[in-house]
Amino acid sequence: MVMGHGGSGTKRLGLPKYAERFAAQGMAALAFDYRRFGESEGEPRQVIDVAAQHEDYRAAVRFVRGYPGVDPERVALWGTSLSGGHVLAVAAADPRLKAVVSQVPLIDGWHRGRNLRQRLNGDVAARTLAFIVAAVRDMLNARRGRPPYLVPVIAKRGKVAVFTEPEASTAFEALGGEPVGWRNELAPRFLFALPRYRKGTAERLTMPVLMCLGDQDLQASSRYAARIASGMPNVQIRHYPVGHFDVYLDPLFDEISTTQADFLREHLCTPPLHGTS
Template identity: 25%
Template structure:
């Protein structure tokens, strides 16, 4: 396959974003190809789990795009490491803009894949972005954050509201939350080892990210999902309850959930055979729906 670094614009924020575009083997400029946007976990950068899946999908014949979200990695935006669901949605829309601008992309065959937090963001994009024809979410981890263990990462709202106000008035520094402590053994085994540690990655999120995250209720949005929808989770994934809750919120219709036997949450980022089984499910799903 061919890989190339690309730059496109988040038009709603007027920020330049950096991505990796992958083209299938034996790419022919005269042909039209189906394309897939792949969004990664919260705080992640383009070289992590999203690229692992993008490579598998490109091998199957899809043009794929991964990217650093606004405020992350090589993309523009300040303060750095702002984890905002509304911004993540504009990132996804901008990635679709870019793919749709390519002359060899079939604009009627664009799909989306998201992993972990990106699985939840991508699920919402499936409701709100009309150009997506089918959506797959791998271990989507955000359901109703106000009722999730993620609340343990957050600080009193009044404190972070004051920090946000001071920063915006030029009277204070950016403060951060630690979203991936080393004490979280399963996550540390990915993010702090050669499996997932990449230059430019940080486990920090701007503290006032929590103000939007705590109000982000994915199941309430997914009741309006009307497109083919696949959820892949792991039998032992800590995120499985959230994934199942998001899936259950989608009206009955063209939807499917797959549970990979024995797999934990982070196993499905990159470990064989779990990730390979998940990728096979995605390839089969998009072959049918795109």
């Protein structure tokens, strides 16, 4: 099981809870940090590069396929939020993968969870404009060879940050926050390079796919994700009446991680020989 986090997330920010749940079902789990984040190398720090993160997934898959004791034909991908979209793109080009789990996926940066009325809300519009200004400043720094202009990932309302919703702060803190190696800062230039869905990708995923969606998700459109999933020939879609960050926390975490572990065990684990336990 190859696992990458979403957005600014690092491998120790909540992923061990999922990995332990999967390992308890007899699967090996590898969680990794993208280049420029966490314990991985790469400069400049805290800069999201979608194409590079796809390659980091592929590098992790190559690693586990060559790891002693791992069956190279029984490797699966797990992703959440931004990486929930990554795993679909990576799997579309690697039919050897045995299964995919995509959790509250951001598949296309133009399809967020807020509807038009919510986006036109004065507070939301003001925060969006302020973030665009920060992203432009960061892009200018990049073109001039200067260090990234970083903004907080989470902050209180009124600040320029990726997330200012109270539930985001609650989730990041509950998952460990900065003490586990995650940094509360990010280069906002990613706004201009969010992933775009390429038509025909879903149809190429022939392996079993489990997609877990939050129907109250304001960060990634669950409706759009379900529409993309409908093009996959072998997909299970699970809907939950929650927001984007609720999937990481109890009480939903236990339910959703158990569902994922059961799905992965079915498709990754070798059935026991007759007469053995």
